[in-house]
Ligand SMILES: Nc1ncnc2c1ncn2[C@@H]1O[C@H](COP(=O)(O)OP(=O)(O)OP(=O)(O)O)[C@@H](O)[C@H]1O
């Protein structure tokens with residue numbers, strides 16, 4: 030990647046709070062035009078990283094560049110739109126006024142701000158409620174407005190910290206499809222999430238962060254393939270069976286009971302299907318359903334973060 034291709038460049042970034050290393054010597058790069066996912070469980074260090082890159086807090090060590098400018102500098106802030114984790118709009122102003130206020134902060138001419146604002150509110154499904162006070166908005170409406178506020182400056186790069194967290198299906202869908210279409214139009218997106226499906230559906234590449242450390246960076250599909258030992262067969266029988274009996278079958282690495290189904294992890298799903306058919310016949314059971322599953326991104330995530338814990 031040449032210098033000009035880089036939207037974000039993070040080198041050896043570290044942030045400590047008292048005895049805790051929230052971000053532990055992380056390095057990564059995001060290309061211009063990329064939709065980059067930053068995936069990790071609660072407390073992994075996602076928000077801390079975003080706050081450093083967007084200039085809200087300072088790192089203890091390391092460097093971060095945004096479009097070639099130092100994180101926190103005016104230049105870096107001018108090219109970025111941010112939807113923070115705890116974002117808020119002014120409750121006693123209308124959605125429309127909030128948007129215009131944000132535009133003013135960025136020094137955008139009023140005519141242009143109004144034009145852009147109308148388009149954004151329409152895309153966000155808020156046009157009809159634009160003059161209502163924000164305190165009368167639902168959580169989903171507020172979050173959509175906050176996304177609009179991050180976009181009013183037409184930023185080159187968009188930072189989103191769990192933008193769909195706690196929202197209903199409709200708002201989530203709208204926000205996801207807007208993120209996708211912004212990226213299709215060339216915007217770089219840095220998306221923080223703990224939702225594997227969201228990362229899988231949207232992202233070109235995903236970094237997995239756990240306990241302040243990056244444990245993997247790759248395309249979602251490649252992360253899945255990288256954990257091929259986590260292929261599985263999911264089976265359900267007419268009667269319940271003991272997990273221990275299933276775990277003793279040849280080529281089974283691990284068994285999980287999920288509702289009325291059993292998920293058997295294996296390196297050889299084809300052989301295991303034959304074994305299961307024989308097992309059900311010899312135990313006078315009938316198979317209700319049987320599926321071979323590719324490892325999900327969630328499986329990859331568990332495998333990669335457990336490795337970090339030293340369990341694997
Ligand atoms: N201001 C702070 N003071 C002390 N500790 C902090 C502070 N901010 C974050 N931490 C700690 O740093 C770690 C990383 O927190 P961070 O908010 O970055 O995680 P996260 O990945 O965003 O989690 P979540 O998914 O819950 O939003 C946590 O252990 C958290 O308690």
Ligand SMILES: [Mg+2]
Nearest residue numbers: 075076077114
């Ligand atoms: Mg967070």
